[in-house]
Amino acid sequence: MSIHNVIQVEGLTKKFGDFTAVNAISFKVEKGEIFGFLGANGAGKTTAMKMLIGISIPSSGKATVAGFDVFTHAESIKKSIGYMSQKFALYDDLTVKENITFFGGIYGLSRKRIRQKSAVLIEELGLEKVANKLVGALPLGWKQKLSFSVSMIHDPKIVFLDEPTGGVDPITRRQFWEMIYKAANQGITVFVTTHYMDEAEYCDRVSIMVNGKIEALDTPKKLKEQFKVANMNDVFLKLARG
Amino acid sequence: MSICVANISKSYKNVKALQDISFNVKVGELFGIIGPDGAGKTTLFRILTTLLFADNGRATVSGWDVVSDYKNIRKSVGYMPGRFSLYQDLTVEENLQFFATIFGTTIEENYDLIKDIYVQIEPFKDRRAGKLSGGMKQKLALCCALIHKPKVLFLDEPTTGVDPVSRKEFWEMLKRLQQKNITILVSTPYMDEAALCDRIALIQDGKILEIDTPEAIVKHYPKPIYNVSANNMYKLINSLNAYQYIHSVYPFGEFVHYTDKRAEFNAVELKLYLESKNLSNIRIEKTVATIEDTFMELAK
Ligand SMILES: Nc1ncnc2c1ncn2[C@@H]1O[C@H](COP(=O)(O)OP(=O)(O)OP(=O)(O)O)[C@@H](O)[C@H]1O
Ligand SMILES: [Mg+2]
Numbered sequence: 001m002s003i004h005n006v007i008q009v010e011g012l013t014k015k016f017g018d019f020t021a022v023n024a025i026s027f028k029v030e031k032g033e034i035f036g037f038l039g040a041n042g043a044g045k046t047t048a049m050k051m052l053i054g055i056s057i058p059s060s061g062k063a064t065v066a067g068f069d070v071f072t073h074a075e076s077i078k079k080s081i082g083y084m085s086q087k088f089a090l091y092d093d094l095t096v097k098e099n100i101t102f103f104g105g106i107y108g109l110s111r112k113r114i115r116q117k118s119a120v121l122i123e124e125l126g127l128e129k130v131a132n133k134l135v136g137a138l139p140l141g142w143k144q145k146l147s148f149s150v151s152m153i154h155d156p157k158i159v160f161l162d163e164p165t166g167g168v169d170p171i172t173r174r175q176f177w178e179m180i181y182k183a184a185n186q187g188i189t190v191f192v193t194t195h196y197m198d199e200a201e202y203c204d205r206v207s208i209m210v211n212g213k214i215e216a217l218d219t220p221k222k223l224k225e226q227f228k229v230a231n232m233n234d235v236f237l238k239l240a241r242g
Numbered sequence: 243m244s245i246c247v248a249n250i251s252k253s254y255k256n257v258k259a260l261q262d263i264s265f266n267v268k269v270g271e272l273f274g275i276i277g278p279d280g281a282g283k284t285t286l287f288r289i290l291t292t293l294l295f296a297d298n299g300r301a302t303v304s305g306w307d308v309v310s311d312y313k314n315i316r317k318s319v320g321y322m323p324g325r326f327s328l329y330q331d332l333t334v335e336e337n338l339q340f341f342a343t344i345f346g347t348t349i350e351e352n353y354d355l356i357k358d359i360y361v362q363i364e365p366f367k368d369r370r371a372g373k374l375s376g377g378m379k380q381k382l383a384l385c386c387a388l389i390h391k392p393k394v395l396f397l398d399e400p401t402t403g404v405d406p407v408s409r410k411e412f413w414e415m416l417k418r419l420q421q422k423n424i425t426i427l428v429s430t431p432y433m434d435e436a437a438l439c440d441r442i443a444l445i446q447d448g449k450i451l452e453i454d455t456p457e458a459i460v461k462h463y464p465k466p467i468y469n470v471s472a473n474n475m476y477k478l479i480n481s482l483n484a485y486q487y488i489h490s491v492y493p494f495g496e497f498v499h500y501t502d503k504r505a506e507f508n509a510v511e512l513k514l515y516l517e518s519k520n521l522s523n524i525r526i527e528k529t530v531a532t533i534e535d536t537f538m539e540l541a542k
Contacts, residue, residue: 016373039405040377040405040407040408041375041376041377041378041380041381041403041404041405041408042366042374042375042377042378043375043405046375046376086376086403087376139278139279139280140279140280141278141279142279163376163403166376166402166403167279167324167399167402167403167431168279168431169277169278169279169431169541170278170431170433170492170534170537170538171278171492171538171541172278172279173431174492174493177493178479181475181476181479182476184476185476195377195403195404195405195406195409196432197406197495198493198494198495201495201496202475202493220496231495231496232495233406236405236406236407237406237407237410240405240406240407241407
């Protein structure tokens with residue numbers, strides 16, 4: 001395995017009964033890359049991501065994440081990655097500070113380290129005024145930014161973001177992407193799904209899944225050339241209905 | 243008028259969720275409520291669907307008062323809340339069946355209304371709703387809100403989590419529902435969808451900033467706007483943000499949209515500046531404002 005490929009996937013498959021949700025997908029992701037993982041509803045993105053982060057056992061195929069095998073070293077994977085789920089991100093009934101402390105604890109950070117991280121994080125996100133408020137009372141966009149920071153509290157090598165900007169307003173969405181750029185700039189690999197096609201343009205490379213299979217994978221520029229269209233939205237429209 | 247809202251206000255403990263909101267929606271109109279998170283959109287939907295009382299003001303839906311005639315309203319409107327409440331342990335078909343039954347109708351009777359969306363999830367009709375993907379749930383929730391052929395349809399962020407192809411089909415369907423004289427009040431975080439409404443209200447902090455057709459709203463954009471691109475997006479944004487004459491910079495797909503503080507913008511000067519920041523392949527071209535630009539300018 002090349003040391004530069006932090007994710008290596010070959011023939012990865014997931015079946016539920018006789019339904020194949022992820023059908024023999026193969027790809028590699030390099031260190032520091034922003035990798036956009038696109039596809040229509042039900043294409044299998046979340047299912048694939050769950051296998052990569054070690055919380056769902058593949059039916060067949062091979063995959064290593066951060067150098068660890070998803071079959072045999074799922075626990076080590078969980079410690080070296082961050083994950084922001086499509087639905088659940090933070091505890092609504094805990095305050096901002098309590099959430100940070102809680103997740104810091106889960107990742108085994110020392111109390112001192114948690115205190116430091118907490119202060120830095122709250123300042124960077126401009127959450128000083130609401131640090132002791134319940135997360136449930138925050139606007140969605142703020143929650144998502146906090147959630148992203150919390151998913152990186154243990155300085156992971158890779159973060160997996162499942163639709164982090166779904167429903168987020170235009171300004172906050174852009175602030176979120178600035179955070180992604182910043183992380184990638186520091187060498188963190190970002191694996192992200194989105195249904196916003198302007199965001200697909202911000203990725204270094206993009207894959208498009210259709211009915212469990214990866215049907216296209218390249219830089220946004222090359223994909224637009226390949227399908228002879230002006231933007232990623234049209235690339236998606238051409239592919240997604242199979 | 244299909245929906246009349248007059249001077250509606252609503253506060254929670256110390257938050258003014260809605261402040262003196264007024265607007266009217268005509269029968270068969272597709273009316274968009276556009277605003278950032280926490281602007282008060284969901285509060286407005288809940289008041290109009292009789293699930294919440296306003297502190298002040300009046301509102302009617304199909305001529306019925308939201309307070310005194312709430313029963314009639316509940317019978318004749320469809321509501322798809324942002325955080326919807328499907329029955330996770332019922333199958334796709336059972337969920338739909340359930341909503342049809344409580345409104346005294348059948349799936350067959352109004353099948354043509356939901357067909358375009360339903361065919362996409364029909365192959366999975368025996369799957370429990372809890373096991374659907376995020377966007378598939380959203381489609382099912384919409385079918386459930388439509389199955390009793392409502393006169394007025396309230397859709398609170400119906401396409402959040404829905405993929406681009408399905409969003410397109412979804413809006414084509416809304417246009418067809420409109421032809422059947424169904425009034426639609428819809429909120430969305432997608433600005434390209436705002437452009438598809440007959441009229442939109444931009445709301446922020448519980449107040450309406452502007453109500454007009456999308457075309458008119460875009461015309462009100464105050465500044466010339468430029469597409470800028472270079473070899474490195476992240477560096478480009480950071481450099482523009484540090485430029486002394488910047489008014490705003492926002493990434494827009496493969497470009498950023500830039501506006502300048504001064505009345506006379508100098509493209510050559512900006513190009514030189516960006517080159518001094520070690521950027522290359524610099525392009526600067528005038529472009530037209532979109533609803534998204536207008537929205538971000540107003541919300542600034
Ligand atoms: N536990 C499960 N049992 C049965 N089917 C499942 C299960 N989990 C997921 N599926 C099915 O697998 C397919 C892929 O779902 P997945 O959630 O991965 O899609 P997705 O690409 O993330 O879609 P979205 O964009 O809507 O989030 C869907 O048909 C879904 O219903
Ligand atoms: Mg998903």
